[in-house]
Amino acid sequence: MDSLRAYLDRFVADTLDRCTRCGRCYDACPMTPYARELDGASPPAVVEGLLPLLQGAPGSTEAVAWVKVCTQSATCIDACPEGINAMLMLRAARMGALGSLGGEAQMSSTEDPLFFRKIEAFAATQLTPDEIEQWHRASPGERSAS
């Protein structure tokens, strides 16, 4: 079995190899107007500043701003003339900006530390104890379909 990190490393190497820094992914993004740092930014320059994040190195201020407003709208994917999954590139850059790829974090995580506790709490209000036992906790061998 592979690992997430090994898969990311392959994706990053392929992306760095193929990306021409043309900036069309940035041009296609519907979210750039929501980042003040991106006013008047050069699309190729923003992409150039993004690529180091994929390797855990610091990205430019503009690149991090772009990562922060990415909402996975996917319009960037079809825009890439090299066939790179640019949405995935932004996601990997987000991991880099969070410090997950080895470098210093350039943005803080928005993950709620109580996320799962809240999920369990809402589940307790919306599902019966038997449903929670069967649907959330039972092992596959204990399950059936109905």
Added chain:
Amino acid sequence: MSEKVVFWYGCNVVRHGDIIHSSIEILRAIGLEVAPVGGPSYCCGTSKDANLRAADGMAKRTVGKFNDLAIRLAEGGPPPADGTGAAASGAPAPAEPLAAAKVVTWCPSCHRHMNQFMGEYTDPQFPMSHFTQVVHAQRERLRERLVHRVERRVVLHRHFGFREVDVNPLVEDLLRLIPGLELVDSDVSVPGHMCSALVSVPAALKDVTRGVCDLAREAGADTVATVFHSCQRVLCGLEATEPFKVVNYVSLLGEAMGLSLVDEYKEWKLAGSADAVLERIGADRVEELGEAFVREQLMPELLRAPAK
């Protein structure tokens, strides 16, 4: 013998038990036997971008459980009948009848994470389709069960970001099956794969929320239909101030089937005060969860009105 499927509803949708229960009844109505799974122990790990080790472990655990469950369910069962089941990324395309039950996804984040990440470095042995694809493929069978008129003028709240599955036309087709329901033609579509993606960009979420209100008013719609749970979560509070209802599309299908399921989360959002929320949740459930936890951790989102 009926086809058996795993219904993977995800995590955050547990705020809306009515969506989960309606979806299960819809799958049963099209002739499937359903094994629902969800919650933290089936988390895809998509929220763990800051902790790749955790994301890796969650993905491997969840795919392993699906492999086990989907193969067990399929033992003795027939191959899937609807032809929509593209194998999850990384899984071999089956040339013969599938040896594993299909995993039917609800959440677009889970579906995307399986395709983009989990399926690429694990070994999924099951086919996977989105709920909309499975139900749409059997929509004539569903139509037979939609016998109750739902007199509503509906506008669909559409996002364009769920590139993996073009859900909007599928949902529109399903809504058009409902007797009495009038679906407003609209091509308005907003960024992100669902509203939760916009929460981290408040100005964008505000624009989208205002756009939903404008669209409904201009269309003379009495109902805004949401496709995904996070849109229902984020927008349902609009009912406090706007002249339309916010209802998930599976609830509309359920209404046409004669189901009477309540969106309690919306009732809590519309309660208006912390004490009213607690009253609507009910003393027994508040005691079970702990009143301090409910007040400190759940109440802020329940009292938060949609910004527009």
